[in-house]
Amino acid sequence: MNNLSQDTKNILGLQLPTDPRWVDLASISLEDILTDHAYCEQKAANSCISLITKYNDKDELVNELSPIVTEEWGHFRMVLSELRKRNLQLGKQRKDEYVNKLMEFQKKGGNPEERFLDLLLTMALIEARSCERFKRLSEGLTDEYMRNFYRKFMESEAGHYTLFITLAETYINKEKVRSRWKQWLAYEAEIIKSIEVRGDRVH
Ligand SMILES: [Fe+2]
Ligand SMILES: [Fe+2]
Secondary structure, three states, X not given: OOOOOHHHHHHOOOOOOOOOHHHHHHHHOXXXXXXXXXHHHHHHHHHHHHHHHHOOOOHHHHHHHHHHHHHHHHHHXXXXXXHHHOOOOOOOOOOOHHHHHHHHOOOOOOOHHHHHHHHHHHHHHHHHHHHHHHHHXXXXXXXXXXXXXXXXXXXXHHHHHHHXXXXXXXXXXXXXXXXXXXXXXXXXXXXXXXXXXXXXXXO
């Protein structure tokens, strides 16, 4: 994924940076962030499994996403072990307002290609925003161990969001992918603007 053109990298750009207050809030409620983060990784693994079972005829997708399932589940385990180190339980999954709002933008009926594209772009977007949030934590926390901890996630999720775009372009006309991606970026910025800045959530 390192051979992406600058053009491709540019189109991946999120339109709205995270509110700077978020890192401060997150640093106060790091335990809540860990629980929320664990479930983000679990959902990432689940979503990849769903894509594999749904699009089992698409060899490249199956091949590329199979190792990502392992990687995301590895992330889940890394976060879980941080919770255990603090004698914390995993806790309950919270309602994921950010992801729910993204899903409202997905095309549900009609053209199967458009539905497929939206599933991939939703994944790309969640990865991109998670990557941006982990970058904030890796730069803004005072605890060096936790800064390094989040840097690893940041690097990994950066690879994932480019993978989902590349997969979309493998199966669907590039122009179509790009124009829909621009719509998604604009929609996502509106979501970020509309939801409360909370330190107990990754998004
Ligand atoms: Fe992950
Ligand atoms: Fe990921």
